Every structure is written in C-alpha cells, then in structure tokens.
Amino acid sequence: MIFRRQFLPIIVKRPSSNLHYLAGVLLLASVDASARDYYFSPSSLEGDAQSQADVDLSLFSKSNAQLPGVYSTSIVLNKQKLEEVSLTYTNDEDGVLHPALSPDQLRKWGIRIDAYPDLVQQPTDKPLTQPLGHFIPDASVNFDFNTMTLRISMPQAAISNEGRDYIDPSRWEDGVPTAFADYSISGAQHTDSDNKTDTNQYLNLRSGANLGGWRMRNYSTWSKSDDTNSWQSINTWVAHDIDILKAQFTAGQSSTRGDVFDSIQYNGVNIATDEDMLPYSQRGFAPTIRGTATSNAEISIRQNGYLIYQASVAPGAFEIKDLYSTTNSGDLEVTVKEADGTEHKFTQPYSSLALMQRPGQMKYEATVARYREDGGTNANEPLFAQGSVVYGLNNFSTLYGGLTGSEDYYAANVGTGIALGAFGSVSLDITLAQARLDNDETSTGQSLRLLYTGKIESTDTNFTLAGYRYSTHGYYSFADANQKYDADEDDWQFRYNKHNRLQLSVSQNVLGTSLYLSGYQQDYWNTSKKERSLSAGLNRTLYGMSFHLAYTYNKTDDNNSDQMVSFGVSVPLSKWLPNSWANYNLSNNKGGDTRQNLGFNGTLLDDQRLSYSLQQSRSNHDGESSSSVYGSYRSQYANFNSGYYYSSDNSQQLSYGVSGAIVAHPHGVTLSQPLGDTFAIINARGASGIRFQNQRGVATDVFGNAIIPSLTPYQINNIRVDTTSLPEDVDTNATTLTTIPSRSAAVAATLEAQVGYRALIKLSRSQNRSVPFGAIASANVKGVTGIVDDTSTLYLAGIGESTRLLIKWGTGLDQQCAAQITIDATQPLTNPTGIRTIDALCQQVTAHAE
Structure with missing residues (x-):
C-alpha cells in the first residue's frame, strides 16, 4: 500500500474533547520531507494475517483524502467569518472532500446569485452540479479539515453591496411562540434608633408574548411603602417588523423616537425606521448612571414622572447600564437613599444625539395617536399627528425636518447636520410653534437647538452629547403646551416657559486617568429660577490599584441644592484570595457630614457568579459607626441579592432583591x-x-x-x-x-x-482476534456511534447501564459482531475524567441486524 505524509482523522463531526481522538485519529508520517511515496502492508496496522482482509484503507493511500460525511464547519468568506453550520461533504476519486453547496446557502452568505444566469437555473435547495468556479468566474472554495474551516474566495462583484457585515433579512429569525414575565423585585425594611420600622417594596414587570413576527408587551411597576400602594401600567403595545422598509410598526402605548422633536408618550400607531436592521457599517442610547453610595443604598430612577428603576447596591461607586426607559429622551431623576434614611439626588440629562445619516439613506417616523400625560402631571391629552424625516444628502451634510399638529398646537422643524471629520458631527435646527394654552391664550415662538457628538482625536476627548437650546418667550413644546393651568403660583414651570437649556456629557483620558462630566442647566423666562444638575469624576488604575473621585450637584424647582463629593481606592488581594479587593471610601455632603468606609469585596465560584461585600464605616456626625454586608448570586433560575446594615445608634436595615x-x-x-x-x-x-x-x-x-x-x-x-x-x-x-x-x-x-455514561471499551473477538481498525459501532441508543481505533478500543458517550452494540467493518456476516455492555453504577470511578474503562467480547453475528 502506498501512503503519502498526511493526517487521517476518521471522524464525522468535530470532537468535543481530545478523548474522541482515541477512537478516530491516526498519524502516518514519512521519514523524509520529500514527496516520495512509501509502501508498507496494511497488516502492520492489525498485526495478524486474519485481519488483513477485514479493513479497506485504500482511500488513505491518496493525498488529502478523507471520509465523506457531515462536518460542523466555520464559513469564512474573503477572510471574514460568517457562521458555523453543518455541511455535507462528498469526495472525488482522489478522496478530496468537496462541500455540497446550494444556491440558497450562497444567497444567505450575501452572494449575488441573480447576477449569474447559470447559477439561477440551478435548483435553489439542491447541491450545485458543478464546482462553484464553473458558475462564478474566479470563485473558489478550500476546506481545511484540521480546523474545520471552509474558506470561500469570491470576486467583490459577486458579493452584495449592502455592507461588509450585511445579513440578508431572510436569515432573521422570528423565533417560536412564547409567553413570559420578566421581573425585578426589591425591598427594604428600616428600623430607626427609636425602634420605628418602615418598609417598602418595588416590582418592575415586563411581560409579553410572541406569535410569529408579532410582539405583545406590557411594562408595569408596583411600589408599596407604609402609607402608599401604587400600581402603574406604563406602556402596553404590539409591534411587528416591516422588513422591506427596515422599520418597526407599533400600536398601543409607547413613545416617539425623539430625533427631530422631543420624545412624547402616546396611545396610537407609529411606524419608525429601525437602524438596528442595518449593518454596523451603515449605522449613524440609554445613558450610564454613575454615582457613589456610602452604605447599602437604594437607587431609584424616575423618567417623565414614572419610577422605572429601583434596586439596592453595596457601598462604593456604582454604575447602572441596564435601564428600560419609558421614552427615548426625557431627563432621568436619580435618588440615592442611604441606609440611615438620608437621600441624595441628581439629574442625568438624556436626549437625542446629533442627527447625521449616510449619503442616500433615510430615517423616518410617522405617528397618529392621542397624547399621554407624564406620570404625576395634570395635562390635556389631545389627538395629534407627527412626522419626521432625516435624509443623508452627501458625505458631509444631512437634512431633516418634521411636522406636529393637533387641534390647539402646530409646529414645524427644519435642520441640517454637518460632518466635522475627525471632530465628530454637529446638527442645528429651528422649530416654529403656535400653541393655544389651557387658559385660552395663543402663543407663538421659535426654538433653536444645537447638538454635538463626536471625538476630538488630538485630545482624546469623547463627547457623548453636547447640546444647547434657545427658545423665544412665546415658544412651548408640545408637552408644555398641554400642561393644564390651575392658577397655582407655585406652578412655575407652566407660568414661566423655557428659555435656555445647556447640557453636556463628555469623557476625557489624561495620562491614563479617565475623567467624565455630565450635567445640564435650564432657565425660564420672567424668572431667575434655574434647574441645575452636575455629575463629575475621575477614575485611575495604578499598579493594579484603582482610584476614583466623584462630585454631584443637583437643584430643581425651589428645593435646596444637594451636593456630595467622594474619594475611593480599591486594592486587589488576588495574591491571597483570587478575585478579591480591599477598598476605602471617603465622602462628604453639603451638610458637612463626613463618612469613611473600609471594606472587603470579591467574587467566588468558578464563573464568579457569587459576589460579596463587607463594609465598616464611621461618620463624624455624633461619632456614629456602622457595619454592613451585601451579597449577590446569579443562578440559572434568577439573580438574588441581599444586604444588612447596622448602626451604633441601634438603627438597622435589611434589603433584598430578586x-x-x-x-x-x-x-x-x-x-x-x-x-x-x-x-x-x-x-x-x-x-x-x-x-x-x-x-x-x-x-x-x-x-x-x-x-x-x-x-x-x-x-x-x-x-x-x-x-x-x-x-x-x-x-x-x-x-x-x-x-x-x-x-x-x-x-x-x-x-x-447525549445523556449517559462515557466509556472506553476494549473490544475483542473469539480466538483472541481484535476488532479491525476503522470499524463502525452503533448502539441501541439514538445518536450514539463511534469508530474503533487501532488498539480495538472504542470511545462512546451517552450510553446506559445496559447497552447493546453492533459493530461493522463490511457488509458480510463475517464482517460484523455484537457486544453487550453492562455498567455497574455502584462501582466507583478510578479516574477524575468521569470515563469508565470496560472490557467486552464482540460475538459473531449469525443474522443481519437491522
């Protein structure tokens, strides 16, 4: 027999571990690096003359030959990985594997089938009758068996120009019918120094059902304290993709996108472009909430008057990135309630980014609905219609505009976006509005808005959003115009319409230190009252230690301002305990109270699903000290967290969440x-x-x-x-x-x-004969098969305590045998791999087995 140097895996699917190679891998190498052929007898593999006729290895006398079958394959098109699929392979007379590709598969991978007439004539779901290069000139495929990778080389003209990461909508999966309830439950019980107890609970519930391409959703919250009990259904809607328009249809209670006009809540129907349907390379935001807690604190976030987030956090700096906002713009009011009952507040500005589109691309939105008032406000709810369009004119500019109309309100917007190259983008627009207010007064005005987003490369400055809005005395937004007037002197947001608004969200890296700043200021006509909010800080990692410094300031309406500054350092303790840190935090608020925290936190278990925090703190206020413990656990069934706080004045708090x-x-x-x-x-x-x-x-x-x-x-x-x-x-x-x-x-x-035992089975036949190398074993358990190696050893997974095997190396009765495998579950394992070792006698089959 003639062999060339080659690697000969005798398997059908990609192995899950090296153990599979025990039954499927043979390495044959020449002693010379040249391409000369060498001959030796196949009996060398078996070791006895009786076995020489049992096994046919002639296939492997050919270079690059492999067994045909179904292989799990990574698809790489022009050096870009697309997906992993199971492909059928056949081999030619030389034993070389060729993939069975169909036009449907090629179309799914973004290849322009319709541009090649001969290819169009092929059955869409059947393998091509000729090599791919026969239909598409200069196209080729190469299958690397060692890495299970199919590399497709395709001329650029044959690839769809939708984008380098374009995914054909035919591949989008609508999924299976489902009904679900996605919940978040949190609560706390606080006992003060006078032994007075108050409790509160909060439930955030996102429930829904899917049927085909339809999505039905409800977003509701429930909160309870000692004197209040409130259930709010924030939004209920149905939605469906409109693939051909790259858009979403929504009906019910939802909110507009807030690109051209401010986002408003509605009850009606809406069609809007969904940019996520476009490739990443063709795309043009809930913000991250940062702050500091000095104890086991409760974080509450409200938007448009609705409580949309509430959870407990451990002492120290926190970041919240998993918000489900009620609208696409609308400032977020953040409250940090400490374990001792004190509260700190700040406002996170949340608004649209600078409006830019790629050349020739259009983003649009149309809504016909009834306006929904913000939670906790008193407003009219008229019928209205609103539409907006954003169109990319060329590489440098974008045009956009829109109209809003109701019985008592009309507004028109027009604007442009300008690309600033490496400096990002800026958009400028003006809105003209006429409103008849609740007191029957008619008011007309304009609002000028400037938005900037981008990065200044020379200084490594990232502007998530920088915005400025100037409104004339007579301008009212749609939401403001529908505010009901009750002649209350304290209703100053109605009496004094908005004048100037400046907002900023920026991050900067300086010599390895990350700085961030986020804030806004809003003032009103005919009054000196202002709303202000500011959050700033820096983070630095040095020699494995991390440092942070943060400052927050907030003032709204006639309330007193709330200010706090904090400093913290975290030191890794991985040399003594993996994934653990010691931390120190110092904070001071406007009232002059200074609190120091010393703590220890970390994660446990192999995938770090358990986290813990131990804290000891002391305040200069009456020399008060406190201790706290906090932990969270991610299980396959839910996420759990709990914390306990105790103060030297005998106050205590127990918090929990699921x-x-x-x-x-x-x-x-x-x-x-x-x-x-x-x-x-x-x-x-x-x-x-x-x-x-x-x-x-x-x-x-x-x-x-x-x-x-x-x-x-x-x-x-x-x-x-x-x-x-x-x-x-x-x-x-x-x-x-x-x-x-x-x-x-x-x-x-x-x-x-496969569920069952894993075993290495040493097979033998009568008269001390071995089972031939390459014999195929199948069990009376669905999907359990294996191949015998050159030592008559077989590896199987997923077998039961009693399994019958049929082993074949040919079609004749003398080329198959059967073995009964019995596993004693009470017998302890002798190795840490969980694999059992068994000896079995394979007996001659006297009749053909089905």
Whole structure:
C-alpha cells in the first residue's frame, strides 16, 4: 500500500474533547520531507494475517483524502467569518472532500446569485452540479479539515453591496411562540434608633408574548411603602417588523423616537425606521448612571414622572447600564437613599444625539395617536399627528425636518447636520410653534437647538452629547403646551416657559486617568429660577490599584441644592484570595457630614457568579459607626441579592432583591435570569447542567432547557458551550450554536447532547482476534456511534447501564459482531475524567441486524 505524509482523522463531526481522538485519529508520517511515496502492508496496522482482509484503507493511500460525511464547519468568506453550520461533504476519486453547496446557502452568505444566469437555473435547495468556479468566474472554495474551516474566495462583484457585515433579512429569525414575565423585585425594611420600622417594596414587570413576527408587551411597576400602594401600567403595545422598509410598526402605548422633536408618550400607531436592521457599517442610547453610595443604598430612577428603576447596591461607586426607559429622551431623576434614611439626588440629562445619516439613506417616523400625560402631571391629552424625516444628502451634510399638529398646537422643524471629520458631527435646527394654552391664550415662538457628538482625536476627548437650546418667550413644546393651568403660583414651570437649556456629557483620558462630566442647566423666562444638575469624576488604575473621585450637584424647582463629593481606592488581594479587593471610601455632603468606609469585596465560584461585600464605616456626625454586608448570586433560575446594615445608634436595615423571568415555550416552562429584549431558548434534549461561556450562572435545567438572555437583534449571535464543565453523564459534539434573531424575538436552538455514561471499551473477538481498525459501532441508543481505533478500543458517550452494540467493518456476516455492555453504577470511578474503562467480547453475528 502506498501512503503519502498526511493526517487521517476518521471522524464525522468535530470532537468535543481530545478523548474522541482515541477512537478516530491516526498519524502516518514519512521519514523524509520529500514527496516520495512509501509502501508498507496494511497488516502492520492489525498485526495478524486474519485481519488483513477485514479493513479497506485504500482511500488513505491518496493525498488529502478523507471520509465523506457531515462536518460542523466555520464559513469564512474573503477572510471574514460568517457562521458555523453543518455541511455535507462528498469526495472525488482522489478522496478530496468537496462541500455540497446550494444556491440558497450562497444567497444567505450575501452572494449575488441573480447576477449569474447559470447559477439561477440551478435548483435553489439542491447541491450545485458543478464546482462553484464553473458558475462564478474566479470563485473558489478550500476546506481545511484540521480546523474545520471552509474558506470561500469570491470576486467583490459577486458579493452584495449592502455592507461588509450585511445579513440578508431572510436569515432573521422570528423565533417560536412564547409567553413570559420578566421581573425585578426589591425591598427594604428600616428600623430607626427609636425602634420605628418602615418598609417598602418595588416590582418592575415586563411581560409579553410572541406569535410569529408579532410582539405583545406590557411594562408595569408596583411600589408599596407604609402609607402608599401604587400600581402603574406604563406602556402596553404590539409591534411587528416591516422588513422591506427596515422599520418597526407599533400600536398601543409607547413613545416617539425623539430625533427631530422631543420624545412624547402616546396611545396610537407609529411606524419608525429601525437602524438596528442595518449593518454596523451603515449605522449613524440609554445613558450610564454613575454615582457613589456610602452604605447599602437604594437607587431609584424616575423618567417623565414614572419610577422605572429601583434596586439596592453595596457601598462604593456604582454604575447602572441596564435601564428600560419609558421614552427615548426625557431627563432621568436619580435618588440615592442611604441606609440611615438620608437621600441624595441628581439629574442625568438624556436626549437625542446629533442627527447625521449616510449619503442616500433615510430615517423616518410617522405617528397618529392621542397624547399621554407624564406620570404625576395634570395635562390635556389631545389627538395629534407627527412626522419626521432625516435624509443623508452627501458625505458631509444631512437634512431633516418634521411636522406636529393637533387641534390647539402646530409646529414645524427644519435642520441640517454637518460632518466635522475627525471632530465628530454637529446638527442645528429651528422649530416654529403656535400653541393655544389651557387658559385660552395663543402663543407663538421659535426654538433653536444645537447638538454635538463626536471625538476630538488630538485630545482624546469623547463627547457623548453636547447640546444647547434657545427658545423665544412665546415658544412651548408640545408637552408644555398641554400642561393644564390651575392658577397655582407655585406652578412655575407652566407660568414661566423655557428659555435656555445647556447640557453636556463628555469623557476625557489624561495620562491614563479617565475623567467624565455630565450635567445640564435650564432657565425660564420672567424668572431667575434655574434647574441645575452636575455629575463629575475621575477614575485611575495604578499598579493594579484603582482610584476614583466623584462630585454631584443637583437643584430643581425651589428645593435646596444637594451636593456630595467622594474619594475611593480599591486594592486587589488576588495574591491571597483570587478575585478579591480591599477598598476605602471617603465622602462628604453639603451638610458637612463626613463618612469613611473600609471594606472587603470579591467574587467566588468558578464563573464568579457569587459576589460579596463587607463594609465598616464611621461618620463624624455624633461619632456614629456602622457595619454592613451585601451579597449577590446569579443562578440559572434568577439573580438574588441581599444586604444588612447596622448602626451604633441601634438603627438597622435589611434589603433584598430578586430579578429573573418565567418563560413558557414549546419545550415547557423555564425559569431564568432577566431576559433583556431578545433571548434564546436552548433545548439540550433532556441534558441538564450544561453551561455556556460568558454567561455567569446560566445552565440547562432538569428538563434540558436554558435561556440565554440579551442577544443582539439582526446580528449573528454565537452561543458557545462550555465543554470544560460538562457533567460526567453528558457529552456533546456541539461547541457553538448560531442564531440571528429579529427584534424582541425568542429564538429556539437545539443542542445535540447525549445523556449517559462515557466509556472506553476494549473490544475483542473469539480466538483472541481484535476488532479491525476503522470499524463502525452503533448502539441501541439514538445518536450514539463511534469508530474503533487501532488498539480495538472504542470511545462512546451517552450510553446506559445496559447497552447493546453492533459493530461493522463490511457488509458480510463475517464482517460484523455484537457486544453487550453492562455498567455497574455502584462501582466507583478510578479516574477524575468521569470515563469508565470496560472490557467486552464482540460475538459473531449469525443474522443481519437491522
């Protein structure tokens, strides 16, 4: 037999561990680096003459030959990875593998099938009858068996010009029918020094159902304290993609996008461009809330009068990035309530970014609805219509404008955006409005708005948003114009319409130090009263230690200003305890109270799903000292947190929180961590305990189901299995699941896993004969197969305590045998891998087995 130097894996699917190679890998190498051929007898592989006729290895006498079959393959088009799929491969007379590609697959990968007549004539779902280069000149494919990668070289003219990361809408998945409730529950019980107790609870509930491409959602909150009990249904709506328009249709209670006009809440219908449907390369915001807590504090965030977020945090600096806002603009009112009952407030400005579009692209929105008043206000709710358009004129400029109309209000907007190159972009617009107010007065005015976003490369300064608005005396926004007038002298926001507003959100890196500044100021006509809010700080990491300095200031209406400055340092203790830190924090508020905190915090468990914090603090106010403990845990069923605070004046506080979801889907009902907007339902065919990379605490439950939260809509999402932590009784060849969900979809993915024992089976036949190398073994368990290696050893996963094997190396009765495998579950394992070692006799088959 003639062999060339080559690597000969005898497997059908990508292995999940090196153990699979025991049954499938043979390395044959020449002793010379030249291309000369060498011959030796196949009996050398078996060691006895009887076996020479049993196995045919002639295929592997050819260079680059491999067995045909279905292989899990990474698709790479012009050096860009697209996805991982299972492809069927055939081999030619030389044994070289060729992928069976269909026109549908090529179209899915962004190749312009319709531009090649011969290719159009091929059956769309059948493999091509000729090599790809026959249909598309200069196109070629190359399959790298060692890395399981199919590299496709394609002329640029044959690739869709939609964008280098374009994904055809036909690949978007609407998901499976589901109903769910995504919840966040928090509460606290505070007992003061006089032993008086007050409690409060908060529930944030996002419930919904998916059917086909339709999304039904309700966003509600519930809050309870000793003297109040409030349930608010903030929004209820249905939505559906309009793929051809790259837009979303929404009906019900929602809010406008707030690009051209201020975002307003409505009850009606809306069609608006969804830029997430475009590739990243063709796209033109909830803000991050930063602050400092001096104890186990309760963070409350309100927008448009609605309480949209409430949670407990441990002492120290905090960042909140998971907001579900009620509108796309509208300032966020943040309250930090400490364990001793003191409160600090500040306002986070939240508004549209500078308006720019790529040349020839258009973004639009149209709404016909009834206006919905902000929570806690008293306003008229008229019918209205609003429309806006943003169009990219060329590489440097964008034009936009819009109209708003109701029975008592009319407004028109026109503006332009200018690209400033490396300095970012700026937009300038003017709004003309006429309003008949609630007191029957008619007012006409204009509002000029300037927005800037970008980065100044020379100074490494990032402007998330810088904005200025000037309004004439007679200008009212639509929301302000619908405010009801009750002749209350304290109703100064109605009596004095807005004049100037300046807002800024900027970050700067200076010599390794990150600085940030966020704030706004609003003043009004005919009064010296102003609203002001400012949040500023810096962060620095030096020799593994991190430092932060923060300042907050807030003043609204006639309330006294609230100010606080804090400094903190965190020192890693990883040399003594992995993933742990010691921290010190010093804070001072406007009242002159200074508090010092010394603490210890960290994370535990292999995927850091358990976190903890221990704090000791002291205040100069009456020499008060306090102690606190706080912990959080991410489980596969929900996220949990709790904290306890005790002060030297005998006051104490207990806080707790649970966030997660209940999802009903075709495979059952699953408890999970918070879902986010778009999520995946994984079914592992009954295999429990399978975990996933970069998903702390997520694992398949006792029914083999798991929820992967927070997927990115309209983009490729790769869900990777953590094969290093598979349970002892579970095995899988799958390493990655790929999905492309549409917005708010609940997509389903099946993970092929085998549940049962893993075993290395040493086979033998009568008269001390071995089972031939390359023999195929199949079990009486669906999906369990294996290949015998050159030592007559077989590796199998997913077998039961009693399993019957049929082993074939040919079609004749003398080329197959059967073995009965019995595993004693009470027998302790002798190795840490969870793999059992078994000897089995393979007996001659006397009749053909089905």
